[in-house]
Amino acid sequence: MRAAVAAPEPQTMRCLEIRGGTEAVEQSLDLPGLQAFIYSRPHGGDARGGDVHYVSVCGGGATVRAVVADVSGHGDSVAEFSGVLRALVRKHIARHDQTSLVEALNREFGARAELSRFATAVVATFLPGSHRLTVSNAAHPRPLYYKADPGEWMILAPETAAAAGANLPLGVLDDAPYEQFAVTMAPGDVVVLYTDALTEAADPSGLMLGESGLLEMARHLDPSEARRLGPGLLEAARLFRDGRPAEDDETLVVLRHDGTGTRFPGPLQFPLVMAKMFGLVRV
Numbered sequence: 001m002r003a004a005v006a007a008p009e010p011q012t013m014r015c016l017e018i019r020g021g022t023e024a025v026e027q028s029l030d031l032p033g034l035q036a037f038i039y040s041r042p043h044g045g046d047a048r049g050g051d052v053h054y055v056s057v058c059g060g061g062a063t064v065r066a067v068v069a070d071v072s073g074h075g076d077s078v079a080e081f082s083g084v085l086r087a088l089v090r091k092h093i094a095r096h097d098q099t100s101l102v103e104a105l106n107r108e109f110g111a112r113a114e115l116s117r118f119a120t121a122v123v124a125t126f127l128p129g130s131h132r133l134t135v136s137n138a139a140h141p142r143p144l145y146y147k148a149d150p151g152e153w154m155i156l157a158p159e160t161a162a163a164a165g166a167n168l169p170l171g172v173l174d175d176a177p178y179e180q181f182a183v184t185m186a187p188g189d190v191v192v193l194y195t196d197a198l199t200e201a202a203d204p205s206g207l208m209l210g211e212s213g214l215l216e217m218a219r220h221l222d223p224s225e226a227r228r229l230g231p232g233l234l235e236a237a238r239l240f241r242d243g244r245p246a247e248d249d250e251t252l253v254v255l256r257h258d259g260t261g262t263r264f265p266g267p268l269q270f271p272l273v274m275a276k277m278f279g280l281v282r283v
Helices: 076-092 098-113 210-219 226-240 270-277
Strands: 017-021 025-031 034-041 051-058 063-071 119-127 132-138 144-147 152-155 181-184 190-194 250-257
Touching: 017 076, 025 051, 034 051, 034 226, 051 076, 051 250, 063 076, 063 190, 063 250, 076 098, 098 119, 098 132, 119 190, 119 250, 144 210, 152 210, 190 226, 210 226, 226 250
Parallel strands: none
Antiparallel strands: 017 051, 025 034, 034 250, 051 063, 063 119, 119 132, 132 181, 144 152, 144 190, 190 250
């Protein structure tokens, strides 16, 4: 397995905390039940891009949610719409029901975009108490999944085909239905969310990496730490491009189950949690 330079030491996320946006970022996070690595770079060094990423801790530390979305296009022309989607994700990210979250994003983004833009998105909700991961995918690149036992990488997808007309990109059809499926994560299991800049990476001859190529790259990396696996995948994709920068906004979120469970706020954190709940402190 190929070693990689690790991202900075993880920062701990507390109850009722949200991180993310559309700007460039590279960080490691310590979440209830999960190690996380977050990377996002707008195309061409722009201040903001078309990719949206968010991670939240809700419900007294009993729920972790990650969202990765990609608004069609890149650069300044799409920044307005990614900003709209960013605000909508932040508005709805604490919804208990994941399907209603995706439906709200679709309906409200569609009302703002008026068919001038659409967005793909993947939403993942992890319950550290039950180790359950629920995934909704709105026409987004399918996540990679590593099962520590038996030590295999695979594509994370439902066992049955989606119903006709379901799981469309956000903003295409107001009343589009969205489905979800769930897996139980074991300690050491890993989920990788990403945008299509990775699968559409091309070598000097023009050959695209594709989903199967990205999966094969993951098989040659050490999955034992999210903050090493993430940079390793990004570096492997860069080498595949012969060192050339990505041709689109590039976002990667790695979630590794660390074997721990729900992390309830302690006595010293409780006053801050209450202040957030009553709107005295911005979440």
